[in-house]
Amino acid sequence: MILTVTLNTALDLSYAVPALVPHTSHRVGEVTERPGGKGVNVARVLTALGHDTVVTGFAGGPTGTVLRELLGTLPHRPTDALVTVAGNTRRTVAVVDRGTGDTTQLNEPGPHITAGEWADLLLTYRELLPGAEAVALCGSLPPGIHVGAYTELIRLARAAGVPVLLDTAGEPLRRGIAARPDLVKPNTDELAQLTGALEPLRAAHDARRRGAHSVVASLGAEGLIAVTPDGAWRAAPPAAVRGNPTGAGDSVVAGLLSALAEGLGWEDRLRRAVALSTATVLAPAAGEFDRAAYEDLSARVTVEPHPPAD
Amino acid sequence: MILTVTLNTALDLSYAVPALVPHTSHRVGEVTERPGGKGVNVARVLTALGHDTVVTGFAGGPTGTVLRELLGTLPHRPTDALVTVAGNTRRTVAVVDRGTGDTTQLNEPGPHITAGEWADLLLTYRELLPGAEAVALCGSLPPGIHVGAYTELIRLARAAGVPVLLDTAGEPLRRGIAARPDLVKPNTDELAQLTGALEPLRAAHDARRRGAHSVVASLGAEGLIAVTPDGAWRAAPPAAVRGNPTGAGDSVVAGLLSALAEGLGWEDRLRRAVALSTATVLAPAAGEFDRAAYEDLSARVTVEPHPPAD
Numbered sequence: 001m002i003l004t005v006t007l008n009t010a011l012d013l014s015y016a017v018p019a020l021v022p023h024t025s026h027r028v029g030e031v032t033e034r035p036g037g038k039g040v041n042v043a044r045v046l047t048a049l050g051h052d053t054v055v056t057g058f059a060g061g062p063t064g065t066v067l068r069e070l071l072g073t074l075p076h077r078p079t080d081a082l083v084t085v086a087g088n089t090r091r092t093v094a095v096v097d098r099g100t101g102d103t104t105q106l107n108e109p110g111p112h113i114t115a116g117e118w119a120d121l122l123l124t125y126r127e128l129l130p131g132a133e134a135v136a137l138c139g140s141l142p143p144g145i146h147v148g149a150y151t152e153l154i155r156l157a158r159a160a161g162v163p164v165l166l167d168t169a170g171e172p173l174r175r176g177i178a179a180r181p182d183l184v185k186p187n188t189d190e191l192a193q194l195t196g197a198l199e200p201l202r203a204a205h206d207a208r209r210r211g212a213h214s215v216v217a218s219l220g221a222e223g224l225i226a227v228t229p230d231g232a233w234r235a236a237p238p239a240a241v242r243g244n245p246t247g248a249g250d251s252v253v254a255g256l257l258s259a260l261a262e263g264l265g266w267e268d269r270l271r272r273a274v275a276l277s278t279a280t281v282l283a284p285a286a287g288e289f290d291r292a293a294y295e296d297l298s299a300r301v302t303v304e305p306h307p308p309a310d
Numbered sequence: 311m312i313l314t315v316t317l318n319t320a321l322d323l324s325y326a327v328p329a330l331v332p333h334t335s336h337r338v339g340e341v342t343e344r345p346g347g348k349g350v351n352v353a354r355v356l357t358a359l360g361h362d363t364v365v366t367g368f369a370g371g372p373t374g375t376v377l378r379e380l381l382g383t384l385p386h387r388p389t390d391a392l393v394t395v396a397g398n399t400r401r402t403v404a405v406v407d408r409g410t411g412d413t414t415q416l417n418e419p420g421p422h423i424t425a426g427e428w429a430d431l432l433l434t435y436r437e438l439l440p441g442a443e444a445v446a447l448c449g450s451l452p453p454g455i456h457v458g459a460y461t462e463l464i465r466l467a468r469a470a471g472v473p474v475l476l477d478t479a480g481e482p483l484r485r486g487i488a489a490r491p492d493l494v495k496p497n498t499d500e501l502a503q504l505t506g507a508l509e510p511l512r513a514a515h516d517a518r519r520r521g522a523h524s525v526v527a528s529l530g531a532e533g534l535i536a537v538t539p540d541g542a543w544r545a546a547p548p549a550a551v552r553g554n555p556t557g558a559g560d561s562v563v564a565g566l567l568s569a570l571a572e573g574l575g576w577e578d579r580l581r582r583a584v585a586l587s588t589a590t591v592l593a594p595a596a597g598e599f600d601r602a603a604y605e606d607l608s609a610r611v612t613v614e615p616h617p618p619a620d
Contacts, residue, residue: 025415
């Protein structure tokens with residue numbers, strides 16, 4: 001079983017409009033509702049790949065109820081081990097301009113989590129860890145959660161001998177990385193913010209020095225670079241693709257974790273991560289992946305040892 | 311009792327952001343949730359004025375449940391006679407730029423209403439009409455409702471001898487007006503769209519010829535004009551005010567209806583409508599009104615006979 005933790009789950013709304021024009025009124029043509037938050041997205045991809053997956057984190061209020069109902073009706077359904085909280089799970093609204101596909105994102109902050117609710121989450125997490133082949137800690141922290149929360153979760157995973165991946169940004173990433181997670185997956189902006197280095201390979205090496213055993217940095221449409229104890233690689237799709245990048249980063253996490261759980265080495269992990277994320281960009285619905293494209297790309301992603309940093 | 315009908319009720323969300331920038335991501339600083347839809351707003355103002363008020367229309371799904379819970383916790387609480395439907399009540403999102411207060415509005419279309427649900431609404435409406443001093447039919451039609459729905463509701467009110475106000479736009483206004491409502495309350499854009507006349511007084515006379523007994527047209531910050539069987543008036547606040555115009559039109563409806571129910575004449579109705587709508591623009595929260603400003607303005611609104619159209 002693979003465990004994903006989403007402390008700030010979300011009900012993801014998508015609004016189709018002709019074009020977003022500030023300070024005017026818009027009739028939304030089409031509304032979709034999806035269960036969301038990075039770890040929930042990762043779990044959806046993992047279950048679609050055939051992996052037994054459990055989601056934990058927080059859900060509460062009317063939007064939390066809707067989130068869990070939607071989670072229960074997915075064709076590939078992760079196990080719901082979310083901790084119920086008193087506050088209302090946040091919504092995110094993606095306003096998508098029809099035609100261009102340009103997206104404007106509005107993210108609510110999320111419910112205030114109490115000390116008792118955090119204690120409940122730790123209890124659930126400790127119970128789930130012994131059965132996990134790997135764990136992913138994903139996304140932002142809701143209000144009320146101390147900024148060192150990921151540090152605590154990483155230490156517990158390491159003490160249980162479970163490989164742990166951290167996918168977050170800002171101060172939670174800075175604090176979390178010091179607890180020596182097995183893997184972090186920042187994009188170039190997050191990596192630059194963490195390290196102050198603009199050159200991704202240099203920044204990835206710096207992130208390793210700060211505590212991460214391995215660093216996989218997303219270069220967007222250009223693929224990934226990985227800096228690990230076993231070497232450094234660059235993985236790229238056969239050609240840049242156009243589409244909706246929402247969820248592509250979550251597919252990278254799902255690709256890396258599933259290949260890790262299957263005992264595959266770094267080159268295969270990266271190949272899968274790039275194929276999945278590219279197939280996610282190509283899918284019409286945000287956060288789904290195009291299975292045919294995934295299978296085709298799996299054979300055509302290039303993975304090469306990365307030359308050393310200057 | 312005053313009855314308001316809102317066929318497309320809404321859960322109104324307000325998102326505070328520093329500034330809305332299309333095609334970027336925003337962290338929402340503050341989220342508020344309010345029960346909404348024009349007739350619900352009118353009912354809130356009427357109850358705040360001390361009038362016994364009943365709301366009907368449709369509500370359903372998780373957002374309908376939240377809407378009704380919020381309605382039940384208001385300090386001035388209208389009676390909930392909403393008809394439960396299978397679909398999910400729509401959300402509206404008002405994205406408010408902090409500082410300037412400029413607002414970008416995103417309105418979901420609303421749930422699909424079935425023929426059986428419409429029959430349930432008619433049953434409820436017929437039961438409520440005999441106890442009503444006046445009825446307001448407010449806002450857009452949800453999907454599935456035939457465009458002549460307001461025609462049917464106006465005929466039933468007239469048959470029951472209950473004064474009926476119609477506040478809608480576009481084709482539902484065009485169809486509804488032919489059923490001879492006692493009063494319509496378009497703004498200048500809606501009136502121009504209906505009649506093709508850009509000059510408000512001329513357009514209001516035209517709207518009367520199309521079937522409305524009386525027409526009160528909103529000129530925004532400049533007040534109202536009324537064209538009625540008893541004469542024509544122009545009502546204006548003592549000075550233009552700056553603030554949030556959301557809900558100002560609903561306060562006009564509440565002012566007109568409450569004064570009508572109290573047996574007041576046209577000049578007093580218009581005075582109250584302008585005072586209430588101006589006090590709504592001055593209130594910090596969208597759709598509330600500033601009671602002290604309302605009381606102060608009530609004595610200072612000017613109402614003058616309108617000179618005839620050229």
